[in-house]
Amino acid sequence: xxxxxxxxxxPIQNFADGVYxxxxxxxxxxxxxxxxxxxxxxxxxxLGITLKDDDELIDVxxxxxxNNLVLVTRKGICxxxxxxxxxxxxxxxxxxxxxxLSDDDYVIGMEPINTNQEATLLAITENGFGKRTELSxxxxxxRAGHGVITYKVTPKTxxxxxxxVVKGNExxxxxxxxxxxxxxxxxxxxxxxxSTQGVTL
Numbered sequence: 797x798x799x800x801x802x803x804x805x806x807p808i809q810n811f812a813d814g815v816y817x818x819x820x821x822x823x824x825x826x827x828x829x830x831x832x833x834x835x836x837x838x839x840x841x842x843l844g845i846t847l848k849d850d851d852e853l854i855d856v857x858x859x860x861x862x863n864n865l866v867l868v869t870r871k872g873i874c875x876x877x878x879x880x881x882x883x884x885x886x887x888x889x890x891x892x893x894x895x896x897l898s899d900d901d902y903v904i905g906m907e908p909i910n911t912n913q914e915a916t917l918l919a920i921t922e923n924g925f926g927k928r929t930e931l932s933x934x935x936x937x938x939r940a941g942h943g944v945i946t947y948k949v950t951p952k953t954x955x956x957x958x959x960x961v962v963k964g965n966e967x968x969x970x971x972x973x974x975x976x977x978x979x980x981x982x983x984x985x986x987x988x989x990x991s992t993q994g995v996t997l
Contacts, residue, residue: 803852803853803854803855803856804853804855804856806856806857806858808831808858811831811832811834811835812831812832813830813832814860814861815830815831815832815858815859815860816828816829816830816831816858816859816860816861816884817829817830817831817834817844817856817857817858818856818857818858818859818865818879818882818906818908819844819845819853819855819856819891820853820854820855820856820867820894820903820905820906821845821847821851821852821853821854821891821903822851822852822853822854822902822903823848823850823851823897823902823903824867824869824893824894824895824896824897824902824903825851825890825891825892825893825894826865826867826882826891826892826893826894826906826939827845827882827885827889827890827891827892828859828861828879828882828883828884828885829844829884829885829886829887829889830884831858833886833887834887842887843887843888844887845887845888845889845890845891846888846889846890847890848890854902854903854904854905854906855903855905855906855907857906857907857908859879859908861879861880862879862910863879863908863909863910864876864877864878864879864908864909864910864934864936865877865878865879865882865894865906865907865908865909866906866907866908866909866917866934866959867894867895867903867905867906867943868903868904868905868906868907868919868946868947868956868959869895869897869901869902869903869904869943869956870901870902870903870904870949870955870956870957871898871900871901871949871955871956872919872945872946872947872948872949872955872956873895873897873898873901873942873943873944873945873946874934874943874944874945874946875894875895875937875939875941875942875943875944876909876934876935876936876937877894877936877937877938877939877941878936878939879908881938881939882894882939892939892940893939893940894906894939894940895940895941895942895943896940896941896942896943904956904957904958904959905956905958905959905960907959907960907961908961909931909934909961910931913931913963914963914964915931915961915962915963915964916928916929916930916931916961916962916964916987917929917931917934917946917959917960917961917962918959918960918961918962918968918982918985919946919947919956919958919959919994920956920957920958920959920970920997921947921949921953921954921955921956921957921994922954922955922956922957923952923953923954924970924996924997925952925953925954925993925994925995925996925997926985926994926995926997927947927985927986927987927988927992927993927994927995928962928964928982928985928986928987928988929946929987929988929989929990930987931961933989933990934946934990944990945990945991946990947990947992947993947994948991948992948993950993952993953993953994962982963982964982964983965982965983966981966982967979967980967981967982968980968981968982968985968997970997978997980997985997
């Protein structure tokens with residue numbers, strides 16, 4: 797429709813049981829629906845989530861019900877909670893509160909994480925700063941809390957624009973709004989604590 801745009805693409809093998817499409821919205825709503833509910837070839841598509849007028853879909857991930865979920869906001873706040881705290885819902889439902897936001901903040905990304913895995917959370921800002929932080933620094937909280945600081949956002953760094961869980965053996969490609977691309981090794985990005993500004997990427 798007019799004003800509508802694609803916000804996520806997910807490659808899948810099949811519509812298996814025990815797999816969920818987990819969604820996060822700009823206003824901090826999270827929703828989990830069995831993948832098999834989207835098994836349709838309707839040309840007009842299916843309603844995936846009911847959104848309030850001032851909300852929009854930010855991130856979509858395939859999950860297995862056994863992860864923790866981390867939501868991160870543009871002001872550098874994050875919350876980590878057990879995926880089981882998000883009850884399974886049908887396609888047309890709205891979802892539940894994942895994080896309570898301050899008035900001028902909104903969610904920019906969601907990642908499923910397993911704190912037992914050898915990985916870090918990569919966060920990147922609009923002015924090209926970034927860092928990796930150990931997953932062990934993200935304690936599990938109750939869903940619908942205010943979260944904790946994950947990035948010290950300043951006028952120099954600009955606000956957060958993206959997050960990804962990385963193992964360190966990947967290459968990272970960053971694309972500017974004018975189409976310039978830079979590619980760097982994830983292992984070359986500093987591992988720093990949550991309340992830090994990061995480094996120039």
